Amino acid sequence: MSGEETPQSAVETPLSLEQRVAAANIRVPARGNRKLDRLIDAVNADVQLKAWWHAAAINAERLEMSDHSWVHIQIVTNIGLRLARLLFRRGVVPSVVADHGLTERDAEVVIAAAALFHCVGMSIHRADHEQFSLFLTADKLPKLLEPIYDEPTRTIIVAEASHAIISHRSKGAPFTIEGAIVRVADALDMAKGRSRADKLLPNIHSVSSKAIESVKILPGREKAVRIEIEMSNSAGIYQVDEGLGTKLRGTPLAEHLEVVARIDAEHEQRLVPVFRL
Known part of the structure; x- marks a missing residue:
């Protein structure tokens, strides 16, 4: 074997589609x-949903956008539940409790379901992906919830999760806590x-x-909640x-969250050392 040849054992076999899903x-x-x-067990067993991710x-x-893989889904789901538990602990009442007489644990299901499905529409197209997410959710989520909730609660959970999904669009106007x-x-x-920085244009977004x-x-x-963001640059x-x-x-969350962004960088002039929302 010549020095330029690569041993077969050293060649990595790419994962198949089935393995990646x-x-x-x-x-x-x-x-x-x-x-x-x-719900999480049902989601992890659903190959179609994972294929959408x-x-x-x-x-x-x-499109050279930021990550929209299942990793993004997991992060958003965990952040959503973290926010919810901190808010509920401080007496913020979930909308499904106030309006439907359900429980905080049902509110967690609504939040998780919405986070799990919020960008499945990206599997079709970026433009209007929130609306595409809705019609995929309408078919899949009731089936996942069928062993968990009876009617009419199951329909309420789907409706509230769907509201949360469409509300994450740029001009979304959520009127529920969830x-x-x-x-x-x-x-x-x-x-x-x-974030995946734009490879072509070094613009303000990247x-x-x-x-x-x-x-x-x-x-x-x-x-109820304090968000602390550390920045390396203004x-x-x-x-x-x-x-x-x-x-x-x-x-409805604005009055319950405090956001503080700090710039801790010696290499730049600190024009705005602390920024608050």
Whole structure:
């Protein structure tokens, strides 16, 4: 064998489509919520839903967008549940409790379901993907929930999750706590390494996303939740204000969240050391 040849054992065989889809397994802390646990088990066993996530991820790569794979789905689901539990602990009442007489655990199912389905429409197209997500959800989610909820509760869970899904679009106007949580959770998937910078145009979107170092979701002092964002560059303010701020303002969540972005960088003049929403 010549020195230029590669041993067959050293050549990595690419994963098949089936293997890549099967690798998508969502993990969330159910914390004793058996309905949520059963939904996650059903989702992880559903090859069609996981194939939609895969197709959405491929379309995002084609468009050189930020990650829309199952990893994004898991992050948004976990952030949504984290926000919900901090809010509920401080007395914020979920809309399904106030309006339907359900429980906080049912609210967690609504939030998780919406997060799990919020961008499956990306498997079809980026434009109007939120609406595409709705009709895919309408077919799949009731089947996943059938062993978990009886009617009419199952229909209410699907309706509330669908409201949260459509509310995450750019001009979405959630009027439920759960919808606002999913909208904000989607925007909070911005930590370092989560954004794919535009390879062709070094614009404000790509530059600002690269400036976000970390995102922490903590119990608040004056408000229920405190979001702390560390930035390496002042350009990150655009991501916080135009990205997260746009998703938060005007929602039922706005009065319950405090957002503080800090710039801790010695290499630049600190024009705005602390930015607050």
